[in-house]
Amino acid sequence: MKIALLSYSTKPRGGVVHTLALAEALAAAGEDVTVWTLGRGGDSGFFRPVDPAVRLRIVPFPDGPAQETVGERVLRSIATLRDAFAPTSSAYDVVHAQDCISANAVGRCVRTVHHIDHFTTPELAACHERAIVDPAAHVCVSKSVADELADGWGIKATVIPNGVAYERFAMTDPAARARWKDRLGRYVLAVGGIEPRKGSLDLLAAYALLRTAHPEVKLVVAGGETLFDYRDYRARWETTAAELGVEPIVLGPVPDDDLPALVASSAAFAFPSTKEGFGLAAMEALAAGVPLVVRDLPVLREVFGSTAGFGDTPETLAAELGSALTTENPARRAAGRELAAQHTWHRAAERHIAFYHCLR
Template identity: 80%
Template sequence: MKIALLTYSTKPRGGVVHTLALAEALAAAGQQVTVWSLGRGGDTGFFREVSPAVALRVVPFPDGPADETVGARVLRSIAVLRKAFSQSASSYDIVHAQDCISANAAGPCIRTVHHIDHFTTPELAACHERAIVEPHAHVCVSGAVATELADGWGIKADVIPNGVAYDRFSTTDPAARDAWRQRLGRYVLTVGGIEPRKGSLDLLEAYALLRGPHPDVRLVIGGGETLFDYRDYRARWEARAAELSIEPVVLGPVPEPDLPSLVAAADAFAFPSAKEGFGLAAMEALAAGVPLVVRDLPVLREVFGPAARFATTPAALAGELSAALTVPDPARRTAGRELAARHTWEAAAERHLAFYNRQGAVSSASSR
């Protein structure tokens, strides 16, 4: 089977991590897989090495004018990717887009809806809507998102959860972990950058409360590569940090080889996202055996169940983080490791292949 997987970036965002891992698992299962993406900022490859069994097509995406809006950049992204991909689209048995930009660019396709956004910018809202209603089949990474899709659009999606690189996060180098601890001391980690969807302001408020009982614990923030402009939100976050007299450690994007040891060396992992489809970074923390505190959302209850602690407010988040830092919980830790170990990319690839074959059968039946 010739499969094209399309994503919008080469940077380490959740959907891109998903795309590459799924592509490698599909290729390991004997399929011919090509990943298509835009290469922003001069990128000619992805943030990590990709199995040579996967073909890569990184389409150059030059910088726009200095005053280019996010909406205009999104429309230009779609146009550039569509022009490049349209020349090869007919050669694939399966075209599978992983986000709204690539779904708009791909033409007739399967779409994975990782989570549902709510945009107010007209261009983004229109692109988001088209990327939901125009694909001929849909996958969601959790039942909660599939329910949103059914309730909001009457669309039935197959649910295929993410995998996780369990071995990579569960067996990290002790020397690398020690290096992070020597550099940072004790710390609560979050990965995903500073942006509204990640609940960054709530985490800041929670950390200010956490410092009372745990003055030696730092807040460390990794990741943050994004297409969108969150400068205003970041400015509010920095102003509030100054008001609270706290100085979180903002690492920015972390080199891929260094990420597992950074996660494994953390004393707790905070995941206060306001909207998620699965929570891949949080699942990686469970693989590493790190106590996990997440926002109490239906999707995160579904995915993490007894393996996580849940909180709805900054005060509750601080309380659960404090408990995670002080109260040993081997049962929850074991549950987390077992949960992460069950989420393999091999299983995800098998379910995708079954889904693709069903789509082929439907197409053949409809053509008759």
């Protein structure tokens, strides 16, 4: 089959990580795969090298005017990707969009709904709705999200969980881990940046509580590339940190080669997201053997079960993080590694191929 996978960015966000890993696994299975995306800010390549068996089509997307709103930027993104992709669409047996921008750009397609957002900006709300209603077929990475689609729109989706690059996170270089520990000391890590969906303010409050018993432990936040403008939320986060008397270390986007050792060197991994479809970064932490604490959401209960600690308030998150820092739990650690090892991209690709064949 000739397969087009479409994303909206070259930056390291969960959906982009998913797109590239799935494309490589599909190509390894013998499929003809092309990844289409927008090259924001002059990008001509992805955040990491991509297997040459996967064709790449990166559509230039120059910065807009300084006064451009998020809604206007989203609409321009859709139009730019649509104009580039439309002349080639008939060349593919399967057109598979991985987000609402690419789904709006191509119309009738396969759509992976990673999670369901609730936007208040009119342009975003309309784009989100079209990206759910218009596709011809739907994939979800967890049953919880598939149930949301069924309950909210009467849409039946096929559930195909994410894979995880298990060996990459389970077998990190000891010297690389030592460098992170020398630089940061003992730390709780969060990956995904500072934004409302990542529960960053709750994590900050939890960390302030945690420090009363563990004053030596730092909070480290990595990642943060996003299409949206979270400057107001970030300013609120910084003001709150000052009021709480804490000084988190904000690394921003971390080079892809450095991420596994950063994760593996952490004393605990915090994942307090308010909305998720699977939790790929948290699954990577389990692969690395790191104690995991997540927000108590149905989807995260479904995905992680007994391998994680759960909290739904700053107080309960702090209590679970404190337990992770002080209590060795080899059985949970082993169960987490075993769970992560089961989620292979090879298996995800096989299930996608079978799904594609059913559509033809």
